[in-house]
Amino acid sequence: MTALERKYTLLATDNAPGQEGRQKTVDLAAVMRGDPLPGRPVDFSHGDVDAFTPTPGALEAFVAGVHAGAHQAYTEYRGKQSLRALLAPRLAAFTGAPVAADDGLILTPGSQGALFLAVAACAGAGDKVAIVQPDYFANRKLVQFLDAQVLPVRLNYLAVSEHAGLDLTQLEDAFKAGARLFVFSNPNNPTGVVYSPSEISRIASLAKQYGATVIVDQLYSRLLYTGQTYTHLRADANAPDNLITVMGPSKTESLSGYRLGVAFGSPHLIDRMEKLQAIVSLRAPGYCQAVFQTWFAEPAGWLAERITLHQRIRDALLAELRAVLGMQVRTPQAGSYLFVQLPAMAVAPQTFVALLRQQAAVTVTPGAEFGPHTCDSFRLNFSQDHAGAVAAVQRICAMVARYRA
Amino acid sequence: MTALERKYTLLATDNAPGQEGRQKTVDLAAVMRGDPLPGRPVDFSHGDVDAFTPTPGALEAFVAGVHAGAHQAYTEYRGKQSLRALLAPRLAAFTGAPVAADDGLILTPGSQGALFLAVAACAGAGDKVAIVQPDYFANRKLVQFLDAQVLPVRLNYLAVSEHAGLDLTQLEDAFKAGARLFVFSNPNNPTGVVYSPSEISRIASLAKQYGATVIVDQLYSRLLYTGQTYTHLRADANAPDNLITVMGPSKTESLSGYRLGVAFGSPHLIDRMEKLQAIVSLRAPGYCQAVFQTWFAEPAGWLAERITLHQRIRDALLAELRAVLGMQVRTPQAGSYLFVQLPAMAVAPQTFVALLRQQAAVTVTPGAEFGPHTCDSFRLNFSQDHAGAVAAVQRICAMVARYRA
Numbered sequence: 039m040t041a042l043e044r045k046y047t048l049l050a051t052d053n054a055p056g057q058e059g060r061q062k063t064v065d066l067a068a069v070m071r072g073d074p075l076p077g078r079p080v081d082f083s084h085g086d087v088d089a090f091t092p093t094p095g096a097l098e099a100f101v102a103g104v105h106a107g108a109h110q111a112y113t114e115y116r117g118k119q120s121l122r123a124l125l126a127p128r129l130a131a132f133t134g135a136p137v138a139a140d141d142g143l144i145l146t147p148g149s150q151g152a153l154f155l156a157v158a159a160c161a162g163a164g165d166k167v168a169i170v171q172p173d174y175f176a177n178r179k180l181v182q183f184l185d186a187q188v189l190p191v192r193l194n195y196l197a198v199s200e201h202a203g204l205d206l207t208q209l210e211d212a213f214k215a216g217a218r219l220f221v222f223s224n225p226n227n228p229t230g231v232v233y234s235p236s237e238i239s240r241i242a243s244l245a246k247q248y249g250a251t252v253i254v255d256q257l258y259s260r261l262l263y264t265g266q267t268y269t270h271l272r273a274d275a276n277a278p279d280n281l282i283t284v285m286g287p288s289k290t291e292s293l294s295g296y297r298l299g300v301a302f303g304s305p306h307l308i309d310r311m312e313k314l315q316a317i318v319s320l321r322a323p324g325y326c327q328a329v330f331q332t333w334f335a336e337p338a339g340w341l342a343e344r345i346t347l348h349q350r351i352r353d354a355l356l357a358e359l360r361a362v363l364g365m366q367v368r369t370p371q372a373g374s375y376l377f378v379q380l381p382a383m384a385v386a387p388q389t390f391v392a393l394l395r396q397q398a399a400v401t402v403t404p405g406a407e408f409g410p411h412t413c414d415s416f417r418l419n420f421s422q423d424h425a426g427a428v429a430a431v432q433r434i435c436a437m438v439a440r441y442r443a
Numbered sequence: 444m445t446a447l448e449r450k451y452t453l454l455a456t457d458n459a460p461g462q463e464g465r466q467k468t469v470d471l472a473a474v475m476r477g478d479p480l481p482g483r484p485v486d487f488s489h490g491d492v493d494a495f496t497p498t499p500g501a502l503e504a505f506v507a508g509v510h511a512g513a514h515q516a517y518t519e520y521r522g523k524q525s526l527r528a529l530l531a532p533r534l535a536a537f538t539g540a541p542v543a544a545d546d547g548l549i550l551t552p553g554s555q556g557a558l559f560l561a562v563a564a565c566a567g568a569g570d571k572v573a574i575v576q577p578d579y580f581a582n583r584k585l586v587q588f589l590d591a592q593v594l595p596v597r598l599n600y601l602a603v604s605e606h607a608g609l610d611l612t613q614l615e616d617a618f619k620a621g622a623r624l625f626v627f628s629n630p631n632n633p634t635g636v637v638y639s640p641s642e643i644s645r646i647a648s649l650a651k652q653y654g655a656t657v658i659v660d661q662l663y664s665r666l667l668y669t670g671q672t673y674t675h676l677r678a679d680a681n682a683p684d685n686l687i688t689v690m691g692p693s694k695t696e697s698l699s700g701y702r703l704g705v706a707f708g709s710p711h712l713i714d715r716m717e718k719l720q721a722i723v724s725l726r727a728p729g730y731c732q733a734v735f736q737t738w739f740a741e742p743a744g745w746l747a748e749r750i751t752l753h754q755r756i757r758d759a760l761l762a763e764l765r766a767v768l769g770m771q772v773r774t775p776q777a778g779s780y781l782f783v784q785l786p787a788m789a790v791a792p793q794t795f796v797a798l799l800r801q802q803a804a805v806t807v808t809p810g811a812e813f814g815p816h817t818c819d820s821f822r823l824n825f826s827q828d829h830a831g832a833v834a835a836v837q838r839i840c841a842m843v844a845r846y847r848a
Contacts, residue, residue, distance in 0.1 A: 042567045049718040056517050088512040097509050104502050107493040111700030112461050147552050147724040154723045162447045163568055163590060176722045295516030297728035313454040317581045318559045319552040323702035323728050
């Protein structure tokens with residue numbers, strides 16, 4: 039196997055959200071118990087933009103962008119200047135620290151694009167990168183694509199406490215071992231936990247102490263549930279000098295179909311990201327960029343209502359899941375992910391996930407995607423039709439009853 | 444300077460098309476001759492989609508895609524299956540060889556996205572990659588980003604002949620020296636020359652002989668002028684086993700604002716490209732993908748008219764340029780680029796390009812972007828308003844008269 043073949047083996051996407059349709063159908067007859075569970079299919083691998091529709095005005099902004107013509111089609115690689123000027127103060131107000139429209143902000147094809155550019159701007163072959171486990175599956179893959187090395191840091195998210203549960207000693211050990219980049223999502227994907235003020239403060243001071251760069255993926259930070267506090271690392275008094283914050287309107291705002299994201303922070307890193315974007319995708323889609331006008335400028339009450347509706351689904355699903363003996367799940371503080379740990383099962387977790395699709399018409403994302411310690415878990419994106427999601431989770435619970443050890 | 448700093452220095456975009464606005468204005472007072480030349484500003488760094496507007500029906504297809512909802516927003520990473528099924532036979536008919544919709548085709552964010560994924564799927568650190576000089580500037584940068592090594596192959600495009608002018612001996616030498624990947628654009632960017640049947644046949648047989656992979660960027664292959672023949676490498680009897688063809692509707696079809704491209708060819712390479720796309724940008728923008736329905740399905744006569752109009756501009760500009768003593772330019776056989784070699788000048792070429800912007804309101808792309816042997820040239824994208832382009836080229840000629848040695 040060549041080095042390239044090895045690398046691409048590590049980047050497997052067979053179990054990634056939305057890719058399930060490409061899997062060969064496995065014959066599960068030998069392990070299958072009972073009849074199919076009837077019900078409307080639900081794909082929990084990503085949010086349903088038919089249930090939670092895109093921000094009002096998004097399509098109109100796009101169409102106006104097309105009619106604006108050349109100036110909207112061909113923007114600077116880092117995105118249209120007037121849009122950066124519009125977004126910078128909004129992002130500054132949201133995160134509590136200044137954002138430089140001219141040299142500290144880049145528009146990207148989705149927050150995935152921002153994350154790729156940010157990690158590639160900060161790490162090269164042989165570099166050590168601290169990565170949380172569990173965390174968004176692309177973080178690990180990005181490091182591997184760049185021939186860099188993952189130094190894992192555990193998130194003990196099931197240890198109920200006022201913290202997300204990051205092992206700060208392991209983080210410091212990673213820095214001591216030479217990591218000069220730390221990448222994490224907050225709220226954490228897949229668990230929905232939010233880092234506490236003291237955790238963020240400690241991350242900031244450790245990064246500063248060791249001269250490390252931090253990339254924080256805040257994709258879900260707007261969908262914050264009642265009573266929760268969100269701490270922006272970039273607003274911390276000790277925020278590291280080299281810091282990139284990633285956000286985007288793909289989730290809370292259901293604008294994923296437009297592929298829009300942003301990264302903001304240290305100008306010399308944003309510069310590198312623009313240079314890389316020039317050879318990766320040129321720019322965020324020109325006409326789509328116009329949709330950014332609607333971001334952080336939604337109609338009054340729109341965000342609050344979206345949060346309320348998601349919170350209701352969250353609580354309904356938690357009630358179903360917690361009625362099952364041995365099933366463990368922490369209450370998400372933000373976002374629309376539930377990360378569920380299974381009780382002891384008679385079949386392998388991966389087989390159970392396949393059975394869920396074949397027998398119960400329910401698609402979930404296997405926990406193994408998010409790290410090596412969560413293979414007995416699965417992730418649900420509950421940004422779905424309320425009744426459909428509840429019914430599907432009831433089918434999951436029935437399937438657990440069938441297949442538990 | 445760290446390895447990352449060095450790498451990003453090589454990826455500089457200051458003179459790239461559309462980035463001119465980010466340059467610090469240079470004080471040229473010391474070398475400036477004469478008064479400003481009045482006229483409507485023309486930006487030849489890219490095509491003007493206000494002069495040549497997007498394909499009819501593109502916006503309508505996009506809007507229908509938004510209304511289609513979730514299934515259009517979240518597609519497989521390689522693009523929506525039904526669209527791949529629609530495009531595969533059209534691309535097969537155009538290129539003269541089969542395209543496998545399921546495992547041999549990927550939709551990408553622009554042809555730039557396709558090119559990035561293709562090169563990264565085929566080359567890693569230390570690999571040798573044969574690159575044409577002059578050719579599209581990103582080719583070199585992609586190889587450098589991947590810590591691979593460029594082995595240059597000259598294109599003697601000014602040697603008037605029935606061939607594009609590729610130095611086939613140099614290409615074989617590159618293969619002998621260990622290159623296992625050859626990347627080139629056909630029609631060539633920036634010169635607009637089209638590789639002859641015998642050149643394509645020789646490239647195919649050399650690649651086959653040395654077991655090399657070929658990536659051919661055919662972005663402009665639809666805009667083919669009267670009397671020209673285009674040879675598709677993938678239809679050659681000796682086509683190499685590992686071959687990726689890149690195309691997209693950004694140029695001829697003026698759909699750049701939607702960021703759409705495709706790559707098709709060897710399934711195991713398309714597989715790798717999809718895995719990489721998953722961590723780079725997830726997918727081509729979901730709603731934009733719907734616009735692919737209009738591709739190769741334009742109204743009758745639309746493409747022929749577009750070619751005719753471009754050919755008229757080409758010939759008008761060539762007449763102006765060839766009236767200047769010592770200015771050299773080959774007649775482009777396809778696409779909308781003119782690559783012009785300056786006569787001996789009293790100022791450096793880079794200074795002349797800056798003077799063109801400041802005194803004549805004309806933006807061109809410096810030849811140094813395309814390779815080390817064409818620093819005394821510049822590129823024009825003449826997909827512009829006809830009268831405006833002619834007037835701007837007249838200003839260029841007047842400026843050459845002012846600043847020639």
